[in-house]
Amino acid sequence: MASARSFIRAAARPSPLSVHRPGGPNVPLIARPVVQQRMPVRRLHRENSKGTQPADSPIKPDIGSSNPALSFPCLDAVESRSATFSARSSGPEPSYTSGEHETFHSSEPLLLDWGGILPEFDIAWEAWGTLNADRSNAILLHTGLSASSHAHSTVSNPKPGWWEKFIGPDLPLDTSKYFVICTNVIGGCYGSTGPSSKDPANGQRYATRFPILTMEDMVRAQFKLLDHLKIQRLYASVGSSMGGMQSLAAGVLAPDRVGRIASISGCARSHPYSIALRHTQRQVLMVDPNWARGFYYPDDTNTNRVPPHAGMKLAREIATVTYRSGPEWEQRFGRRRADPRRPPALCPDFLIETYLDHAGEKWCLEYDANSLLYISKAMDLFDLGAAHQSMTRERRGENMAHIVEKLAQHKRDADMDDATCSLTLPEIPYEEQPETDQQTLSQSQERPRTSSVPPEDLVKGMADLASTPALVMGVASDILFPAWQQREIADTLRRAGNRSVTHIELGEDKSLFGHDTFLLDLENVGGALKRFLA
Incomplete structure (x- = not known):
């Protein structure tokens, strides 16, 4: 361990001289001072269309870093879509319709x-x-x-x-x-x-x-x-x-x-x-800043509003997980990656991830976000008791x-x-009950799986x-x-x-x-x- 730490410290110290061979291997060596040495950036994944970070990117240059920063093409795509909407003068809201009826x-x-x-x-x-x-x-x-x-x-x-x-x-x-x-x-x-x-x-x-x-x-x-x-x-x-x-x-x-x-x-x-699954879908949609408490439709005062497409995309991805089955996905995707020759990514990488990403992207502007909220809540409220x-x-x-x-x-x-009309939060939030033990659960009347x-x-x-x-x-x-x-x-x-x-x-x-x-x-x-x- 000591030798390893010594090696790291030595590697981190800049050398006063660096050997530079300006013309190739057959040209005489020239001693040349170096201000700061930097490892070349590995292109792990495709960056944005210009190959550089956006001007307002929060990512700091990786000067002196042990590893280069990962690129995030999936987030670039979301930001690009938002930018496209913002550039529209007639308003971004799609005309939700399935055709003549x-x-x-x-x-x-x-x-x-x-x-x-x-x-x-x-x-x-x-x-x-x-x-x-x-x-x-x-x-x-x-x-x-x-x-x-x-x-x-x-x-x-x-x-x-x-x-x-x-x-x-x-x-x-x-x-x-x-x-x-x-x-x-x-x-x-x-x-x-x-x-x-x-x-x-x-x-x-x-x-x-x-x-x-x-x-x-x-x-x-x-x-x-x-x-x-x-x-x-x-x-x-x-x-x-x-x-x-x-x-x-x-x-x-x-x-x-x-x-x-x-x-x-x-x-x-x-x-x-x-109910829990639909709750998570609504939450990821409602925390999208573009949802704007539901008032994202263009109007006379603002014709250039951006719909909450990012939240809708994530909500649809969660929903898609519940719509299909593990056995089918095991056969269809397994653990295969989209391109096993490339290093792993935090953006969609496995085939199942690319499938979910596509499902969310395809649907995020085909359905009104508020309709998803209201109808899914109506499903939660359903009870024929x-x-x-x-x-x-x-x-x-x-x-x-x-x-x-x-x-x-x-x-x-x-x-x-x-x-x-309004539904409100309960005055007393939920607290875990210490007496809820296995015996209490076994005596519950709400156990349709086993009864x-x-x-x-x-x-x-x-x-x-x-x-x-x-x-x-x-x-x-x-x-x-x-x-x-x-x-x-x-x-x-x-x-x-x-x-x-x-x-x-x-x-x-x-x-x-x-x-x-x-x-x-x-x-x-x-x-x-x-x-x-x-």
């Missing part, structure tokens, strides 16, 4: 579960197939968090939809038999009223003045569309992921309007793990008295909004579905909505008296695609759905 406009106000009001609203929708004479063959297809109404291509929008292979003649959603309707949920950004829409009270974007939503709010808005189409009863309510939550909510809200239910990779109530439903009905009754006054004012009253008996509160809350045929599907490789959550739905329905429950769980031998199985597995998911509807 139908629009239903409701001039009637919609009272929301947490006291907010939409004085009027739009629902973007598309349909495939033909509505029969007695309007009894309609299927309402509910979407996942970020999907538009464009589930299948249309004449006006030939781009393939997100369930393109599942909709059509003789396909799971057979358009030779059924009239299939898909909407963009309220709170979304693909044509339905959401945070990026303008408040009719003042003509300004809602932004984070938009009220808190629930799954039931979304379904009520969809029912307004069904009323407009004069569809009194659905042949089926079908959905996957968040759509699976909506399909159950539709049956509970109006059991007389829903003939059957298909809930794929969904749940009857959100559980802590999925009897106690939760009872509290919601009570709150709606109390808030109904405000609706006439609020609409007559035709403006938002800040005090009233605070009293009826096939669902809580009685949930059984009571779903009692209205006792006579509604139901298909419940789960996937063993799903980490976002684990298969035990679908077993909970099926067990709850059966304990509520439903004798027409079809429960299917796809093991890893059937599907390795995790939560996204419902988008990809036409044979197993599509086949089961087709048999159930028939």
Whole structure:
């Protein structure tokens, strides 16, 4: 150790002379003084397009350093995108749209579960197939968090939809038999009223003045569309992921309007793990300075605002981790690096990292950041338990008295909004309880993984579905909505008296695609759905 330290000290001391051979190895040696010796910079990774650090870079020159500073092309790309937005004079906000669609406009106000009001609203929708004479063959297809109404291509929008292979003649959603309707949920950004829409009270974007939503709010808005189409009863309510939550909510809200239910990779109530994952996505988005408390849309005073694309990118990367599975990624990526001949990088280096980086980069401007916040929070609030439903009905009754006054004012009253719409932090933050030990956990009533008996509160809350045929599907490789959550739905329905429950769980031998199985597995998911509807 001593000799090693001596060597380092000796190497660190500058020599008074340095041998310099100006013309090459065959030219006589010349003694030449050196002011300071510096090791050449190793080009470990590609620097920015000019090959130098930006003028305002916080990185100090590595003069005299033992090693050169790493370059960060992934951060350069983010900064470059921000600079591009800042240079636009017309404003950077993209036009969130999935193409041509139908629009239903409701001039009637919609009272929301947490006291907010939409004085009027739009629902973007598309349909495939033909509505029969007695309007009894309609299927309402509910979407996942970020999907538009464009589930299948249309004449006006030939781009393939997100369930393109599942909709059509003789396909799971057979358009030779059924009239299939898909909407963009309220709170979304693909044509339905959401945070990026303008408040009719003042003509300004809602932004984070938009009220808190629930799954039931979304379904009520969809029912307004069904009323407009004069569809009194659905042949089926079908959905996957968040759509699976909506399909159950539709049956509970109006059991007389829903003939059957298909809930794929969904749940009857959100559980802590999925809530935690969505929380982290919202946090990384909200700490992006460009989010600006939700007011990042260009307006008359500032047409050059930059959307929170960096936060959106990170949020999507976290989400993508939950959408796909470990087994699939093991086969697809393994531990392979993008270029094993190059030194490791702190930017995307492994194939799985480059995949996540691409997924985030591709999506960060395709979806409105505020819509992600509001809709993901609505997923967290979902609970079909009897106690939760009872509290919601009570709150709606109390808030109904405000609706006439609020609409007559035709403006938002800040005090009233605070009293009826806002969610606040608890007065006492969470503290770890010392008595929470293994014995306490073993006695907990909230252990659906190991118990096939669902809580009685949930059984009571779903009692209205006792006579509604139901298909419940789960996937063993799903980490976002684990298969035990679908077993909970099926067990709850059966304990509520439903004798027409079809429960299917796809093991890893059937599907390795995790939560996204419902988008990809036409044979197993599509086949089961087709048999159930028939």
